[in-house]
Amino acid sequence: MRWSYSSARLFRQCQRKWYFAKIMAGPGKLTDDARLRARRLSHLSTLSAWRGDIVDTVISERIIPALQMGDRIKSGEVRTYARKLFDQQRAFAEKNRKEDLTLVKSHHPSEFALFHEHVYGPEPTEDDFDAAWHDIVTAFSTLYALDDFRAQLVAGMSYYAQPPLHFDIVADLKGKAVPDLIVYTDDAPIQIIDWKVHTDGTNDARGQLASYAIALSRMIKPNRNFPLEGWQAPAKDIVLKEVQLLLGDVRTHELTDDDIEDAEAFMMHTAFSMEQLQDGKKFANCDIEEFEATSDPELCASCAFQSICWETAGHA
Template sequence: MTWSYSSQRTFARCQRQWFYSNFAAQPRVKDPMRRRALYYGQLNTISAWRGRLVDTVISSYVVPSLSDPLSEEPMQLQDGLRIARRLFDEQRAYACHNRAATTEVTISKEGEKFALLFENEYQAPPSEDDFDNAWIEVETSLANFWESDAIWSVLNEATGLISQPRSISFELANGTKGVAFPDLIAFFADKPPTIIDWKVHANAGNNARRQLAVYALALSMCSKAHFDFPPDWKRPAIEIKLIEAQLLLDRLTHYELDDEDIAEVETFIASSAYEMECLAEGKKFTELDMGDFRTAHDGTACEVCVYQAICTEAVQ
């Protein structure tokens, strides 16, 4: 079992959902249920999809261009919008012609066009207006990103930038493996790193303080540095700068941690990892009993769960 912030949230919401996501879904198996779990796990609501698209443009195109020796100047907004529009159209077309229930492809071979929409599976398909609104929010988010002096100050001053899909591995006291997926880590020559988490939410909702604190602790405990980490990258978690960038709302929130915050996060990780370990017991999928994993108590959680079709069949 590997602990992560997202897997813990899934576990707390519904153990059965955690089982499907972390044990059942596998790309190299013949078991029909496990294959279906793989594809159902790729479903995103149109809102989540457009947020992931914004993150892809920043993480896979903008950030790499800043360290590309062949780039004479930083990528401009119009360049980013052209990439976003291409991805938007390709993924929309793919999602409109494919369903998780019938998909049978090698996801890695599908490339950036691959996308499956929750609404196409369980609700009325998104309307033309839904897609138009989604694109407007993509445009707005990217425009706010490009116009943020604070963000570009971090990007331009950094001596090294690490973005997804790269992860940070760390080890808990009991030997449990942990992994974190910060959206961006910026390293500097003469000051602590900065971690930024991109958000594309229509309202602020819950803040990302704990999530970013987990990322800071993970970086400070990182057990294996990436090849392009600077030599003196190690810093205590309380020194790492944290920024939650709500791009759609054009709002940046800075978080500072103290020793009490770190102690709380350490307890949170340790206690949740222990509960997850007790249920998984280090077993493989074939050794687990799905009946040992509780389903959500709240019916509304089931309504938005990507695995509801498989789960409904399992309990009948």
């Protein structure tokens, strides 16, 4: 079992949600219909999450590679590429509404999208898609208007978008963290940046960013393309930035000893709990009744696995 911040959040929110995501829809060859169905459901995305994914993809695949090459991409080019992705993925989701257990995401790398609303409702309207596109445009307009932040970003020497960080949590429990961006700059602290596309910015990402900083500080060896020197630093010395792209707010988080202790405790507690609950068992030997359901009806209603969760558990 490998701990990650996202899997830990699923586990804390609803053990059954984590059960489907990590056991039924986990890596490896899937043969039975139940696991294939869970894999399909695991790819469902709400329109709200999808618009954020579009923004993340454009930044990672267009803006950051251009910075690495010393180039600048104009905002109009960014918008054009984002619109292409938006239209392709919307069309793909519309075309693949019907459940198809043979559909594989890796076979459709750029256009793949499946909408939660197509399965559970309410059916998205044209106004909903217009609103999603408006938020995407706003996010990029905001990014290009953050002059001080962009100047600091351009000053970087090397950039790594969504790099996997593999690290040890405790004993034989392993962790994996995937920050949105790591920036290395000569004679300046390492920066870890997290893009947020939310209209509600009341919940900050301090704990999430702390887990990324801890992951980088604990890596035994660098990723293959990381700088040869200076690729690692103590968690407290890493500059953490949460960029709220719909609010125009750049929040810099400086970790205290208490922040690091809290994040490490969260990692160890959830990783150990996940390990104990699964107990090395494979899917065929697991019982869904061993996994707690959420008591939050809103969380249950937004869960991608709700249909088979209640069917399997014998609920109406």
